[in-house]
Amino acid sequence: MKALAEAIIKGDQNTAVEITRTALDEGTTAENVLNEGLIAGMDIVGGRFKKSEIYIPEVLIAARAMKSAMEILEPELVKAGVKPIGKFLIGTVQGDLHDIGKNLVAMLLKGAGFEVIDLGVDVPAEKFIEQAKVADVQLIGMSALLTTTMPGMEKTIKALKDAGISAKVVIGGAPVTQGYADKIGADGYAADAASSVDVVKSLVA
Numbered sequence: 001m002k003a004l005a006e007a008i009i010k011g012d013q014n015t016a017v018e019i020t021r022t023a024l025d026e027g028t029t030a031e032n033v034l035n036e037g038l039i040a041g042m043d044i045v046g047g048r049f050k051k052s053e054i055y056i057p058e059v060l061i062a063a064r065a066m067k068s069a070m071e072i073l074e075p076e077l078v079k080a081g082v083k084p085i086g087k088f089l090i091g092t093v094q095g096d097l098h099d100i101g102k103n104l105v106a107m108l109l110k111g112a113g114f115e116v117i118d119l120g121v122d123v124p125a126e127k128f129i130e131q132a133k134v135a136d137v138q139l140i141g142m143s144a145l146l147t148t149t150m151p152g153m154e155k156t157i158k159a160l161k162d163a164g165i166s167a168k169v170v171i172g173g174a175p176v177t178q179g180y181a182d183k184i185g186a187d188g189y190a191a192d193a194a195s196s197v198d199v200v201k202s203l204v205a
């Protein structure tokens, strides 16, 4: 599992896939492969990203390796009945097409063991509500990169409350601050993808 974590950290897709296959063939449980190999590796990637020891390309390459290994692991996890830590719905708010940061948040949360449902960009409040109900999520994340689209977050939070949805809401994006999150009644804010994992985990704890 240490070698698997190392392959994720290096973003070595082929080795990650190979070790995942071998480990399952040799009888290692899917849960062990997930927690001790893949998540352990992504944890380190997230930590290094937070400390600016690595940058976006390295995170993307690690996430790609994790995604390939997950494709092999997923059917086994389903068979074993392993449940994700929580379901997280994420999207960039209406009028906003920026998605690089949102995608990083989604990847690190997947890496941390969450089921992530990504609604993409330009997501109106109604779509957040509809999908939150359909997927019965515990957590909702919103991203905004434009000062002109930030009010979409406030509008969505209000609409979610009006619709009786009790999922916790986390917001982020370059112009967003903790002060703004407090002002609009968001449950959490994170300045970067690595801290978003800590914030989201604290909300499901």
Ligand code: B12
Pocket (backbone or CB within 6 Å): 056, 095, 096, 097, 098, 099, 100, 101, 102, 104, 105, 141, 142, 143, 144, 145, 146, 147, 148, 170, 171, 172, 173, 174, 175, 189, 190, 191, 192, 193, 194, 196
């Ligand atoms: C790339 C980019 C684009 C690309 C987007 C491509 C894409 N697929 O995303 C394109 C070219 C399409 C684009 C278009 C525009 N852009 Co632009 N863009 C940028 C740029 C250069 C980088 C953004 C980025 O990806 N950063 C890297 C990521 C990793 O950082 P991040 O998004 O901040 O995300 C991190 C955190 O914020 C946080 N986070 C993000 N989301 C979330 C969500 C949650 C839940 C949590 C917890 C955390 C979190 O974690 C992330 C990872 O650590 C910024 C400048 C900048 N330096 O920010 C301008 C910028 C955001 N753009 C700007 C503008 C004005 C525009 C346009 C209006 C330009 C135009 N006139 O057409 C259009 C708007 C299009 C639209 N409707 O959205 C302005 C915004 C100004 C403002 N104050 O509103 C900026 C700041 C540039 C500038 N200095 O003027 N843009």
